Amino acid sequence: MVACGPFEKDFLKKIAQSAEKEFRVPVTIEENHVDLAPFYNPGRRQYDANKLLSFISDRSVNESVKVTGLFRVDLFIPILTYIFGQAMLNGRSAVASIYRLRNEMYGLKKNEELVLSRTTKEVIHELGHNFGLIHCHVQTCVMRSSTYVEDIDQKSQNLCPGCRDILDKK
């Protein structure tokens, strides 16, 4: 997991531990003080997730199989108004941002625990795509598609038995 912005170590550690537990693979944390200016789209006033994905993919971060970039900025892809994260299905890289996972974004009271919970689920979700899992219809499965933060809050951070089965077979 590559932290591309200022994050508290404890925050990153907890996410890494959850991802390790879920995918049963070691997760290492790296910090990368990348200049995000080249990825900024002034027309959209957001950062291009596709370009960031390529950037993350190109980083050689040691022997990690999958690389997830974690950001604090608002991400977009051309076709959508915003995204929480993006991953290459069966690929090597993923990106996720806490920007729209914060309560303050919606005029609500700050809640750090909720940000941690949502970010953990988002990272696990995108990693799931890297491991070849597609969206799931089970309400509580972490692989369920989420277009609003409320959707993220309703699901767990775990894979359902069906998705677990698919993952184990890969």
Place this chain on the structure above:
Amino acid sequence: MAEKISILIVDDEESVRDSLHNWFIEDGYDVERAENAKNALLMLESRKFDIILADIKMPGMDGMEMHRRIRALNKDTIVIIMTAFASVDTAVQALKDGAYDYVTKPFDPDDLSHLIRNAATQISLKAENEALKRKVSTLEDIDDLIGQSEAILKVLKQVESVAQSNSSVIITGESGTGKELVARAIHSNSARKYFPLISVHCGALTESLLESELFGHEKGAFTGAMFNRKGRFEMADGGTIFLDEIATISSKMQVELLRVLETKSFVRVGGNKEIASDFRVICATNRDLKSMVKSGNFREDLYYRLNVVNIAIPPLRERTEDIPLLVNHFIKKYCSSMSRDMISIDPAALKHLENFEFPGNVRELENMIERAIVIGNGREIKLRDLPMGKEAINSSVESLDELEKRHVEMILNKYAWNVSRSAKALNVDRVTLYNKIKKYNLKQQQ
């Protein structure tokens, strides 16, 4: 497992194609991409897509023109028009041309998910509907109109041609010839097959009951009318009404029926509100309606309103070549319903059926076969299992030997082949009986 929904993305911008591709792949859809309308149409020549997302502004053929061509190829394809430049006129035109929706880029992720999910639901509902329609067709293709005789083939041909029209039909034939079966066959082969076929046995009801049955009644219309009740004409809306024994209806009912047939509307008994109903009429009778018209017992105007097409079903004695087929059909039907192994019919028994008059026609034959299966205990229907079998046995036996053989066999079967008891019944000793068994080559049926 249901087939994946397939999506074709048509947009000249690679980033848009790739983004949408990645988005939909994650949802488990089967996704292809085309960079322009020409390539998209080429792809459509070789495979079908459930949903097409098409950008409006593309070099060469634009999305609207492509959409029109796609509709000409397959009007069931769901086409969603995308544009970065929203315009009311274009949106209206796209929807008028049959587009499923018109969306502006960039999409809200939730909006996009809902849009595709709703489109996918529509596709699966449509497929389910088609499958159910096919299933209904299979169920309704009841092949109880059995026969290969020229007479019955003529009836089948008439059914086929009349089914496609909305014309009224009178089916004539003796009792038990299958008039209701023909009515059902007409209905189930018509465009009205997904709507009800309502049967009314006019001969079984008094005039007042028939009136209430056909027109329905309002609460309190007569003693006992505790609730409003829909009539059969109303229930048949969209479908077919079958009036059996039409010749039995009273003069008053004939007048009312004529009015309903002409106006396709009626009022419930005790009511005052006109109710419209769109139904097709099929009638049946075993009487000579034309004679009844001549004698003044049936209205001529009603007769001609009903008798647009006449289908006459021949009595069974006029199509005896169909009896073996009918017998096999009924054996199969009743063995299946009684969970019994299939049995056959003794040639002598079949021969006798073919020579029988059958005043009750096919219904009588069916009844005989069912009875024979119930009371019989062998793997074959014998002459003795048929109601007229005993007389037939007696009349068909000519020689003394034949008579003796049948009698000995009957007694042995009666006593379950207990030789001692059979010999006692026949008033002979056991040795004599054994000799008779050997002489006539009698064997116990398993």
